[in-house]
Amino acid sequence: MAYTTIKKPSDYFNTKLYTGTGASNSITGVGFQPDLTWIKSRSVAGAGHRWHDVVRGAGNMIASDTTAAEFDDSALFPSFDSDGFTVAGTGSAYNGSTQTYASWNWLASNTTASNTDGSITSTVSANTTSGFSIVTYTGTSSAETVGHGLGVAPNMIIVKPYSVSQYWSVFHSSMGNSYYGYLNVSDAFINTPSTVWNNTINSTVFGIGSGVATNINSASHIAYCFAEVKGFSKFGSYTGNGSDDGTFVYTGFKPAFVIIKSTSTNTWIMLDNKRGSYNVNQSKLFADANSAENTDTSNGIDFLSNGLKLRRNNSEINTSGQSYIYMAFAEEPLVGDNPATAR
Numbered sequence: 001m002a003y004t005t006i007k008k009p010s011d012y013f014n015t016k017l018y019t020g021t022g023a024s025n026s027i028t029g030v031g032f033q034p035d036l037t038w039i040k041s042r043s044v045a046g047a048g049h050r051w052h053d054v055v056r057g058a059g060n061m062i063a064s065d066t067t068a069a070e071f072d073d074s075a076l077f078p079s080f081d082s083d084g085f086t087v088a089g090t091g092s093a094y095n096g097s098t099q100t101y102a103s104w105n106w107l108a109s110n111t112t113a114s115n116t117d118g119s120i121t122s123t124v125s126a127n128t129t130s131g132f133s134i135v136t137y138t139g140t141s142s143a144e145t146v147g148h149g150l151g152v153a154p155n156m157i158i159v160k161p162y163s164v165s166q167y168w169s170v171f172h173s174s175m176g177n178s179y180y181g182y183l184n185v186s187d188a189f190i191n192t193p194s195t196v197w198n199n200t201i202n203s204t205v206f207g208i209g210s211g212v213a214t215n216i217n218s219a220s221h222i223a224y225c226f227a228e229v230k231g232f233s234k235f236g237s238y239t240g241n242g243s244d245d246g247t248f249v250y251t252g253f254k255p256a257f258v259i260i261k262s263t264s265t266n267t268w269i270m271l272d273n274k275r276g277s278y279n280v281n282q283s284k285l286f287a288d289a290n291s292a293e294n295t296d297t298s299n300g301i302d303f304l305s306n307g308l309k310l311r312r313n314n315s316e317i318n319t320s321g322q323s324y325i326y327m328a329f330a331e332e333p334l335v336g337d338n339p340a341t342a343r
Contacts, residue, residue, distance in 0.1 A: 006232040009330040012107045012130035013232075015257055015274045017042075022090045022097030030084040035108035035125050035134060036224065037085050038064075039077075039093070040285050042100040042275065042293040047092040049287065052077050052085075055112055055125050055134045056222060062162050064183050065290045070162040070220075102275060102285065102293075104257060108134050117147030118205040124149040131227030141217035143198045145205040152203050154225040155235035156327055158183055159213070163220040169196055169213040172325045174237035177201050180213060181261065184288050188264045189325075231333030235326070237263075242320025246310025253330035255303045259287060262316070263323045269316050273303055273331050280311045305332075 006012060010031050018027050035054040041047035049064045050073070056062075059074025076089045085103075087094040094101070108125035115124040120140065126133035126149030133149045139161065148154060155173040160166070168183035175181075177200070178193040193199060196214050200207030206225070208214040214221065228235050234251040241247050257272040268287035275283035275293065280300035285293055299316055302309040308328070310318040317324065 005230055005333060006130065006330075007333070009232050009253070009256065009333065012127065012132070013256065013329045014105050015272045016084065016103045016105060017274050018101050018103065020087070020095040020097055020099040020101060022095060024086065024088045025095050026081065026086050027084040027103065028081070030103075030105050032105075032107045033080055033082050033110055034085060034105040035080070035110060035127075036106040036132075037077075037080070038104045039087075040102050040270075041092055041096070042102055042285070044092040044096060044099055045292040046290050047096075047292075048290040050077070050093055052080075053125075053134050053222070053224075054080065054108065054110065055123055055136050056162065058085075060162075062160055062222070064168055064287050067165045067167055067184060069165050102272065104272070106130075106132050108132055113149075115147035115149055117149075118145035120144045120146050122147050126150060129229075131229045131233060133225045135223040135225060137221050137223070139208075139215040139217055139219045139221055141210050141215055143194070143207065143209055144215065145198075145200055145207050146223065147205050148223070148225045150203070150225060150227045152227045153201055154206065155228045156226040157201070157206055158224045159208075159221055161212070161214075161216045161219045161221045164216060166212060166216065166219075171197055171201065171206070172237075172327075173235055174325050175263065177207075181263075182288075183268060186265055186267045186288055188262075226327065232330050234328045237323060237325045240310070240318040240320055240322045240324060242313050242318060244311060244313055246312065246318045249308040249310070249326070251307040251328050251330075252333070253307075253328075254305050254332045255308060255328045256331035257329045258301070258303075258308065258326060259328075260317055260324055260326045262319070263325060266316050269299070271301060271303075276303070279303060303331075
């Protein structure tokens, strides 16, 4: 399947900032009804990440900074809505009065379908235009394949066994399918052929091995699958140079949201164009930690019209000779009818 260039990336991915009210709070301005919403408090240390998706059910929460099983948070996240979502209550993770939050929102298909492409039947919400799908399946502890619905091979897959306590496993195409990382901790990527991804990731299925990271017998698993789309998303790697005049990373678009991880031990850095509205972007959150937003000047990146420019000698993003992987989504494409300009 050949993807066409997306002219307006915010039709498929959008960062929405909001302020809590301590009461029912309708968050609008996303631009679509999300199928995945990821929320993090910016202002409160100890308030963890919150992931909600249409396939598991809107109110069911998992958190990328813990191994905990799914929890019913429907009282605090009651619904996805036509232009966003609703939060409620007074809790600091979603809606503490006057507290500030970031949400990252993706559009899949606003519906689900059974998928029998793999040896395990999966339930899928897929958007083949933007290269994003949400997949659930039940593990067997034997080598299997799972249909993802994208029509092209995904470049990044995040899997969480959500009915039990377990780590979040990550496949990234820059590492190859014998490697996996953990989203919920800062550990280095691990080379374990066949145990996690079973060496099969193609246009219809991804393979899972017999290991507990992606395939616990009788447990329910969620997978978030991303395929690269020109002018909209990029999943790549770079090597740091240890300089404040750092490595340039070409994406082909002005970034809206970026996650960076050293392939060795270090945290998952999250930056976006809404919290860091000018260069150098230093407004960091961490996918594996519940800490508040950090604006430490020792760590920063320029968001340019065609990619990223590292601006600090820092182990989290730019150690000399160190390999890093990243995922990036566009604010504006460099190609098409509305080419990006620098910030």
